[in-house]
Amino acid sequence: MKTTEAILETNKKQKKFYNNNSKQNLFTTIWAKFRNGLLNTIRKNIGIQDQAYLLHKEWFGDLSSKRVLDLGCHSGNYWSLYLAENAKDYLGIDLSDVAIDKLNERLKPFPNAKAEAVDFLSDDFAEKDYDLIYAYGVLHHFENINILIDKLNEKLAPEGEIISYDPLETSLPIKIIRILYRPFQSDAAWEWPLTKKTFYQFQKAFVIKERRGLLGKSKWVAFLNILPISENNKKLIGQKWHQQDWHESSASDSAMFSCMHLTMLMQKK
Template sequence: MKTTESILETNIKQAEFYNTKKKNFATRIWSKFRNGILNKIKKAVGVQDQAYLKHKEWFGDLSTKKVLDLGCFSGNYWSMYLAEHSKEYLGIDLSDVAIHKLNERLAIFPNAKAKAVDFLSAEFADNDYDLIYAYGVLHHFENTKILIDKLNEKLVPNGQIISYDPLETSFPIKIIRTLYRPFQSDAAWEWPFTKKTFYQFQSAFSIIERRGLLGKSKWMAFISMVPISDEKKNKIGRKWHKEDWEYSKTSDSVLFSCMHLTMLMEKKK
């Protein structure tokens, strides 16, 4: 398991990767699948929009909150909303190129700024955050204990985290990722959640709410090839997504059949 120092060294390479976005052939193929077929399924069954709306619900009243937008790149779906409505907003990312773009966008908000800094580094000394928004970020840390300790350090008592990350807990996805990993250009910082990872977070924080996505509904990738109408395909997909969304709140077996996980967590007293 990596130490903080070795993770910091890896993150220098990660910053270079996201500044240049140089992907090898295998990573380009995976990105095409993720941003093509998978995104088409998400839109058809309402997966992505529902997750975003759930995050907005979880934000609550931001007017008194100091918010950290962790690993935000040049701004995620909610970055500008968080900046506009929070008492104080800071977006951080490893990519100085992306942060420069975000600072240009944030210039209209006197309470908001962005900084190119490593979350684990001594350079990032700011604390007392009421909310940490981590969209597609927490799985970039190989050592979950180091990450959890740092998250707790940065939060106020009862501070909250909203996360969204890929899961590697369903058998077919685990097989695909295992086959892909030796050829993956960003493998050194891509660590989709395992069952162990989830239980580490469950032990460290109070999980107020959780939702799994793309469980049954991931099979829409195959249903899309069946010669039936788009209306019927989407009806099947929406039904499956609803089951994933609702049952994953309480059922670990349903949750672990999913490809993605989003959580609202709270720092324990």
């Protein structure tokens, strides 16, 4: 397992990769088209994406008295500007200074908001006592979960909360695909989808107030295209499967681990 120093060195490579818009190899490009093309289409068509975003907004609660850290936000995620406008104090951080320059331009209307290009694990990032850390698609970029958990606890205020959204590598078909794909992956050094072990590490370290799994049964909607049924019926089936994933994963580990994505509301103990 990598040390903090080793991860910081890896993150310098990650920064360079995103700052220079480094080209992905063929295998990573194919996976990206599957992930950002087919899966995103499914998420949009059957309401998975919107339901997750609305749940996050519900989890934010009243932001007027909260210090918010938008972790790994790049040039701004879906909720970055909402958080910046409504929080008592907002800081967005990312490795990419190119992305942060863009975000700072977008943050100009909000006097209590700013963005910095800094490594979350670095000593250069000294601020703490955050009431909320929003980590959309971020926590799985840390290979050493123990180091990440320690840093999250260090940065959180008492009873502070984390909202996360990350890929899971616990569904057997997806795990097999990822194992076959990983040796050819351009960004493998900082891509570590959550495993059962890492989930239980988070569960031990924080109070998981709520969790929802996504793309469990509903990931198979893609195969409905080969069946002679209408688009509307495909959508209705997909919505039914998604709601089953959504509700069953909140209480059942097996249902949650069948999913491709996991979002959690965690609180500092």
